[in-house]
Amino acid sequence: MADKNIEYNVLNASRLSVAPMMDWTDRHCRALHRQLSRVALLYTEMVTAAALVRGGATHLLDHDPGEHPVALQLGGADPQELAQAARMGAEAGYSEVNLNVGCPSDRVQSGTFGAVLMTRPGLVADCLAAMAAAVPAGVEITVKCRIGVDDQVPQEILPDVLERIRAAGVRRVAIHARKAWLQGLSPKENREIPPLDYPLVHAMKAAFPDLHVSLNGGIDSLDAALEHLDAGLDGVMIGRAAYHTPTEILGAADRRVFGRPGPDRTAEDAVAAMLPYIERHVSGGGRLHQVTRHMLGLFAGRPGARAWRRRLSEAAHRPGAGPEVVETALSEVVPRAA
Numbered sequence: 071m072a073d074k075n076i077e078y079n080v081l082n083a084s085r086l087s088v089a090p091m092m093d094w095t096d097r098h099c100r101a102l103h104r105q106l107s108r109v110a111l112l113y114t115e116m117v118t119a120a121a122l123v124r125g126g127a128t129h130l131l132d133h134d135p136g137e138h139p140v141a142l143q144l145g146g147a148d149p150q151e152l153a154q155a156a157r158m159g160a161e162a163g164y165s166e167v168n169l170n171v172g173c174p175s176d177r178v179q180s181g182t183f184g185a186v187l188m189t190r191p192g193l194v195a196d197c198l199a200a201m202a203a204a205v206p207a208g209v210e211i212t213v214k215c216r217i218g219v220d221d222q223v224p225q226e227i228l229p230d231v232l233e234r235i236r237a238a239g240v241r242r243v244a245i246h247a248r249k250a251w252l253q254g255l256s257p258k259e260n261r262e263i264p265p266l267d268y269p270l271v272h273a274m275k276a277a278f279p280d281l282h283v284s285l286n287g288g289i290d291s292l293d294a295a296l297e298h299l300d301a302g303l304d305g306v307m308i309g310r311a312a313y314h315t316p317t318e319i320l321g322a323a324d325r326r327v328f329g330r331p332g333p334d335r336t337a338e339d340a341v342a343a344m345l346p347y348i349e350r351h352v353s354g355g356g357r358l359h360q361v362t363r364h365m366l367g368l369f370a371g372r373p374g375a376r377a378w379r380r381r382l383s384e385a386a387h388r389p390g391a392g393p394e395v396v397e398t399a400l401s402e403v404v405p406r407a408a
């Protein structure tokens with residue numbers, strides 16, 4: 071799957087990354103994204119440290135070496151538990167372990183982690199220091215955070231958080247450029263309603279030049295990502311747009327973001343590359359829709375895209391469905407003009 075000639079390096083790859091997304095960026099989604107970009111950094115869904123350490127759910131770490139560069143995102147707030155989980159992640163082959171300081175869901179709040187940690191920067195620093203001490207030197211500990219929560223003043227709290235995480239040894243951070251409101255908004259609303267503040271993230275890069283800063287939130291095209299990179303940010307992290315329109319975001323990323331020679335990857339390339347993957351998955355007892363549910367947006371914006379989605383959605387759930395369903399759906403898509 072992966073090109074052995076490319077030296078994978080999470081630092082370089084983080085110039086463009088696909089955000090961690092629960093229920094979305096599972097290993098099948100990452101396998102698909104890797105067919106579109108050889109280089110962009112991919113994140114796992116958030117895995118709670120408790121599930122790994124207390125629940126023994128090590129299958130949550132499963133991934134294919136071909137997905138690299140891929141980073142593990144952890145959720146938690148107990149330094150020792152996070153340290154142990156980070157060590158487990160490193161042993162499972164991840165070369166980056168990211169701490170979630172941005173997720174506002176109730177379930178996460180009740181465990182006192184995620185975005186609510188923006189109110190406890192000292193604890194965040196303790197967690198990060200414990201994680202860093204637990205992993206080998208080649209494994210990087212990073213953070214994904216918000217600009218603040220509730221009535222915090224982002225211009226005050228964000229520099230404080232960055233200062234402390236830097237003191238804990240972190241060199242790379244992705245900032246979701248909006249607050250999380252911990253009461254009254256659903257997680258979905260918390261990705262839409264609090265206003266985006268891109269200038270603040272740029273200001274943080276200027277104030278912390280030695281930190282590698284990625285901007286996250288509302289970036290919906292490669293052009294928009296490149297504007298932020300050209301303006302001095304080190305990285306851009308894209309979530310929903312990468313999921314819903316993966317070809318548009320990732321197909322040209324290796325050339326446009328990483329300066330690698332073309333040709334760009336097309337949706338057809340990705341489908342062709344996924345067929346053997348799907349064959350292996352289905353013959354190993356997996357269900358087709360577990361993979362194809364992530365492929366619905368591949369042809370977004372192209373004639374036939376709706377028929378592609380409909381075919382896959384209808385047929386992929388049927389018992390025994392296999393790669394032939396994908397081939398039939400592909401025949402619905404009008405070929406690209408030469």
Ligand SMILES: Cc1cc2nc3c(=O)[nH]c(=O)nc-3n(C[C@H](O)[C@H](O)[C@H](O)COP(=O)(O)O)c2cc1C
Pocket residue numbers: 089090091092093094115116143170171172173214246261286287288289307308309310311
């Ligand atoms: C379905 C879904 C699940 C998400 N799960 C996580 C998660 O597990 N960890 C996390 O840090 N952020 C999570 N997020 C937030 C995204 O990583 C990202 O910060 C957010 O969607 C804003 O970026 P975007 O506008 O490019 O989508 C999730 C977002 C979505 C849409």
